Amino acid sequence: MKIIVPATSANLGAGFDSIGIAVNLYLTVEILGISNSWYIEHDLGENIPTDERNLLLTTLTEVLSVKNVVLSEKYHLKMTSEIPLARGLGSSSSVIIAGIELANQLAQLNLTIDDKLELATQIEGHPDNVAPALLGNLVIATTSNHHTDAVCAQFPASKLLAFVPNYELKTMDSRKVLPEQLTYKEAVSASSIANVLTANLLTGDLLSAGKIMERDRFHEPYRANLVPELAILRKIGRAHGAYGTYLSGAGPTIMMLCADEVLSVLTEQIHQDKQLTGQLYSLEIDKIGLKTEH
Structure with a gap:
């Protein structure tokens, strides 16, 4: 199975921490099979962990903890990304969304879109990148009292x-x-x-x-x-x-x-x-x- 998440561009000027768009650069996570230990195969550089310290797996662990679920198996994963790291194109947000979906698939959590958005915002801190990574298109969102409201709309042709x-x-x-x-x-x-x-x-x-x-x-x-x-x-x-x-x-x-x-x-x-x-x-x-x- 593959999980595919787009890059994002947030703020659009004045929409600080609230407005974002999804763009066509992608993070892909593949589940290759069961393993004796968690291992993420990637070519993203030696500074990106390949074990449980990776943001993908810390996100998965946090979701499972919130849902009080324990996985019986560990997996060999492959991560590839077209999204430049630490450049303002949502590289970490794409990994967070992928980690939530990985937990959803492996633990059969049956998370709704709203569930995923709440979890992503809780982990990331604000919705401007995670919301369009999850929903696509143009998203205007706000978070207060641990609840996120989001409006997804078609972005004008450009x-x-x-x-x-x-x-x-x-x-x-x-x-x-x-x-x-x-x-x-x-x-x-x-x-x-x-x-x-x-x-x-x-x-x-x-x-x-x-x-x-x-x-x-x-x-x-x-x-x-x-x-x-x-x-x-x-x-x-x-x-x-x-x-x-x-x-x-x-x-x-x-x-x-x-x-x-x-x-x-x-x-x-x-x-x-x-x-x-x-x-x-x-x-x-x-x-x-x-x-x-x-």
């Missing part, structure tokens, strides 16, 4: 360009630069921008959504110095017809939304800029989210 710099930026480090509090006036302003962004996305107005996502006041102004490529790519995007450019998750990946007809010129301009060192991915929205294949 292309996505993800620029992935050649360095990691851990979420913990990226969060350290954020303010502990905002003034009431600033919070109202930031929230109103997020509200209009959400309305534009749900009505399919990417032209307006792209403009207002660049006016975020929750996190991008504080993280911009950590990711100098954001200003460079935003300038390219504005000059060559992108709808909008934003910091994907905690960064350092920068995501650009654009129409199909400007994709090639944006790609060319990015490749020509000598200040930009990294990988460029042309992506589309994943509309399915978590899936299994037998």
Whole structure:
């Protein structure tokens, strides 16, 4: 059996810790067979554990503990991933969703979508990445009192360009630069921008959504110095017809939304800029989210 989970891109500017999309890069976990001990075969680097310390298996263990279930067998697994690690494309969230589904399948828990979302948010801490990884498409979600409310919607037709710099930026480090509090006036302003962004996305107005996502006041102004490529790519995007450019998750990946007809010129301009060192991915929205294949 295979468990397949998409990458995600969170925040979309002002939708901080609340809005995310699923994109077509994938984590795949295969159950190869019963084993004497847990073993995860992967080629993700020597820093990624192959035993019970792996996030996949710590997630599985947490789910089984919550459900008060003990597995009688251990398994040999294979994990492959197209998702760059620690780059703001939901690599850890994809593993969490895969771990929940692995527990669901092996222990026959019969978890509902809501069950999986609650567990994922509890483990991850906020829903902006785990929700679209689970549900696909565009998801707007919030968590309070240990309950997550999520709205899944079709993302307006567009292309996505993800620029992935050649360095990691851990979420913990990226969060350290954020303010502990905002003034009431600033919070109202930031929230109103997020509200209009959400309305534009749900009505399919990417032209307006792209403009207002660049006016975020929750996190991008504080993280911009950590990711100098954001200003460079935003300038390219504005000059060559992108709808909008934003910091994907905690960064350092920068995501650009654009129409199909400007994709090639944006790609060319990015490749020509000598200040930009990294990988460029042309992506589309994943509309399915978590899936299994037998």
